[in-house]
Amino acid sequence: MAVSHPVFARLFARASVAMDQAGVAAHRRRLVAGLHGRVVEVGAGNGRNLAHYPPAVTRVLAVEPEPLLRGLARAAAPTAPVSVTVAAGLAEALPVPDGAADAVVLSLVLCSVSDPAVALREARRVLRPGGELRFYEHVVAETPGLRRVQRVVDATLWPLVSAGCHTGRDTVAAIRAAGFTVTDLDRFRFPSTGVPAPASPHVLGTAVAPVSPR
Template structure:
């Protein structure tokens, strides 16, 4: 199955993300992709918010998105991207790509919502060449007991409202334990507002062992 339909979320997300971009999200995406090069696979590309930030050293982007409304918007943005971008249906847990066929894989605010993040990471590792980079920008589990409790309670209902998103996942720990060596990682709060269960974020680069 390559289509996962979240029609309400798909309508709202581009508007919500536009507001987040003005608060600093656009700079985070630029940081994520700085100095990327070669052939890139982006999973969960959404409506294509990353496309404008790919540097010219990137020769091709294959962008996978399972939500059809978001995928259509991504295809429209791909036509205006500064590098060649092809948008395809698909899910991160079952990638239609050859082994070791990409130099870089990009996971941007998506591992929170895939059904099986450990399997998705195994697939990303499979399609990366040895020494290839996984670049990730994700919100993750908090670092204090109070935050974690708040996130667990939020996850009772949040995934049903936000396209399957979970706010309490240990995504950074799973990356480090999935056959990758973390080269750089920056942890930060964004947006740093009181009562935001999704504020703990990481941006990092991990290399396929």
């Protein structure tokens, strides 16, 4: 299923290059470091993570609903150091069998999905018991003042101009509510300097799916 945002997609593709140069590339490397086996990347965008997967990963299924971004990810796939297949699909309905993935990677995607709880249930469904959820997201601020700003922008134009992006989602709480155990978590601001913006608070971490069946 396609979710077409051609104007946003073009702007995002350009901005992602500048963001990587400003420090996001290092976060992408941390995000996927140490992964192995079969990986599903949800919301792969234009494929900026693909170059960073370690050789122990046997296969990446990169799922992206936006056609322009998916085409850019397909163009990037042959240069990745691991085998990559790019497919259309939604975070809320992944084209993956139950328990087929050793890891699921979420990168700057839960801010814009229509229902984060459903997307996280899907991630848990496709993970093998004890599999890893790796996440890199911008999230709700820890300070009351910036949280108020996030509520205002999320209720006005921000989601409209940013393909449904919401700045104030409590993604870590949602991951825990979906049944994952968060084992590693780094909170930081990006960019790290200047006045904090609504999308400045970020998290990067690892969570583990339950070993026992639901």
